[in-house]
Amino acid sequence: MDSERLSALERLAEGLGPAELYWVAAWSAARADQLQRGLVGIQAAPAKAAHDALTIVYGSQTGQAKRIATQLSERAAAAGLSVRLVRADAYSQRELAKEKHLVVVISTQGDAEPPDDARGLVEFVLGKRAPKLAGLRYAVLGLGDSSYPQFCAIGRQLDERLAELGAARFAPFGEADVDIEAVAGPWAEQALEQAKKLVGAQPPAARVATLQPVPSRATHSRERPFAASVLDNQTIVARDAARDVRHVELSLEGSGLSYQPGDAVGVWPQNPPGLVQQWLSLLQLDGEQLANHDGRSLPLRQWLTSERELTRLSRPLIAALADASGDEGLAQLLRPDQSRALATLLSDHQPIDLWRRHPAAWSAEELVAALRPLTPRLYSIASSQKVVGDEVHLTVATVDYIAHGERHWGAASSFISAANDERRLPIYIEANERFRLPKDDARDVIMIGPGTGVAPFRAFVQERRETGARGRNWLFFGNRHFTSEFLYQLEWQAALRDGSLNRLDLAFSRDGASKIYVQQRLREQGRELYAWLQEGAHLYVCGDANHMAKDVHAALIDVAIAHGGQTPEQAKEWLGELLQQGRYARDVY
Known part of the structure; x- marks a missing residue:
């Protein structure tokens, strides 16, 4: 096959999930069989129009909603339904008015916040421009964590709003807690049975008895974690630091696992x-x-x-x-x-x-x-696989403190911190498609990561250095004390010397008479920060969702107002556009 046709195939396959790719493979095999038998003139039955299919839209911050939506799409395809799976930020809002059968799988973050990839769609559906939807049949599955007061709030709001717009439910609203499968499994089964009645299953155009899905090289997953051996586990803060922060290196040898900068490691912990x-x-x-x-x-x-x-x-x-x-x-x-x-x-x-x-x-x-079932914890990966090979590095803050007169621990952080070369950690890779370095390596990158939020940016800088990326790199880092909690200090200084890091702005909140945080550094450097963004830079934020990420977002609005001449409303819309374009990405927890 010539390179032009191969490129065309790659473009067509971009964004397709496993179920869709398997369907394409089956169709291709059937078509090849027809050609070999001289049946070129026979045409397959015309595919249903997209809006006659079952559309599954997902909004996911940590990958869970995507996982559940993908599983549902695979089951729907296996049942003979015409189905399409779409990430919320890739779903055209104009499509909604034409949609006939829709499933939404969406998570709620922190205090009733939508996932970043669904912000635009959620605002559209909840807003004044949403169309009347009398012809739509729908179902919504909300994912959340009942450790937060506004449990599954975004899913509930969408479910109620779609009904207000005239749409009719074909399955009741589902609320899945952190033990997702306990609700998602039965809900998906019920929703799928109703969808079969509405959409109608289509028999395959041709039988291909010998076709089998080819498994990927990695056979380990959330359900089948890899037992990773510990190569290194060392404290990277001073003894007098407020809490122990560790750099942990794990071996992936023999796992078949691979990752990209921006991905996370899921760890199945044990309680202390x-x-x-x-x-x-x-x-x-x-x-x-x-x-x-x-x-x-x-x-x-x-x-x-x-x-x-x-x-x-x-x-x-x-x-x-x-x-x-x-x-x-x-x-x-x-x-x-x-x-x-x-x-x-x-x-x-x-x-x-x-x-x-x-x-x-x-x-x-x-x-x-x-008690709820124990669930895995996600840690942003702090290494580039191009640099470390069959290893993966983590930055882990150990949770161990006194409160209410008793000692308290964190489950996963204590489990990881106590790990040594005699213990293996059950892990898997959680891909994070929205937290990726720009494909154009000439683009500048701005990274905001206080505390252990700096982890993915260690991976970013390693990757950009290894690939010879042409764009500039600017890191904002903050912590409590310069002398005891400057994570990866020597590495950042070396990166400044060799040019793989162009700028480093620091905020140590407890070293002066007044507390200084990264959001204040953003405002101080606002003119240049805004200029980088206007020139096409990509902006990344990693760390605490409830406080830091909100404060950083507010600071970015102030920067746009002060240095871009925007009104507060225009600044909010500008940041929303950056989110939609993938130029403003957040890995927050």
Whole structure:
């Protein structure tokens, strides 16, 4: 095949998911069979118009909504439905008025924020320009974390708004917590059965008995993690630092796993032994006692160590404790008018804090049933695979502190920090398509990453140095103290010397009489920052979603007002356009 035709095929295949690529492969094989048998004149039945198909749109910040939407599209295609899978920022808003059958899978971030790739679509649907949708049948699956007060708020808003616009549900609104499959699986099955009735399954145009999907080289995933050995695990802050931050290097040898700068590693953790013992002692339960749940029988200590969430509080857990203890005051926190008090409680308490404060008798099986399943944690990758080969590097802040008179731990950070060359960590790669370096290596890059948010930018600089990228690199980094918490200081200084980092602006909040944060440095360098962006630079933010990311966003608006002559509304629209274009990307948590 000549290069021109190959390029055309690559353009056609761009953005297609596994199910769609398998369908294309099957169609191609059937077409080849027709040609070989001289049946060129026979035409396949015309494909359905896009709007007669089942359209699945997903909005995803960490990859979970994409994963669920992809699984649903594969099941729909296997059932014979005409289906298309579209990321929210690639979905034309004009399409909505023509759509007939729509599924939306969307996550809610932090305090009722949409994922970045769905901001434009959400604003359009909720806004005044949204069309009437009397001909639309739809279903919405919301993903969220009940550790936050506004659980699945974005999904719920879209579900209600589509109904207001005249559309009719073909499946009830679904709310999936962090144990996503518990809700997403049954919901998808119900939605798919209804979709079959609405869209109608199409038999394949030709049978291709010998065609089998070719598996990718990587066989490890969220469901089948790779046991990675620990190559290095070292503290990269001074002994007197406020908390321990570690640089961790893991081996991927033999895994078949690959990644790009901007991707994340998912780690399946175990709870710290000290925390497990706190629970057993508080409730006076025997860790070796067998507890039955969902058809499984395990010692209670094993349930608490590797199967149940012990560090994150949630609304259902508060409801279960209020019911068991009979505490009416605790139950009242779940009322809509108590959202602020609930948010405070969720942010600074772990489950055991409430168990101490609201005692009740719990059996081993009651406790296991009340606690949520333990889920993986995502860590931004701090290395370029072009540089480190079959390794992946992480930057991990260990959560270990005293609160409410007791010691508290983080599940994954404690698990990783204690890892040595005798322990293997169960990991997988979580791709992050929206947090990618620009394809045009002449583009400038602005990186904003205080604390461990600097991790992906270590990968970015390594990658740009290795590939000889022509664009400039500008890093904003902040932490508490220069002398004790300047993460990767020697590497950044070396990068400045060799030219792989062109600018470095620092903000150490506790070193002066007044606190200085990265958002203040953005305002100080606003004129040049705005000039870089006007010249086409890509902007990246990584770190805390609830405070830092919002403060940085506000600072960027101020920069556009002060140095671009924009009104506040124009500045917001300008940043929205950068998000839509993929020139403003955020990896926030």
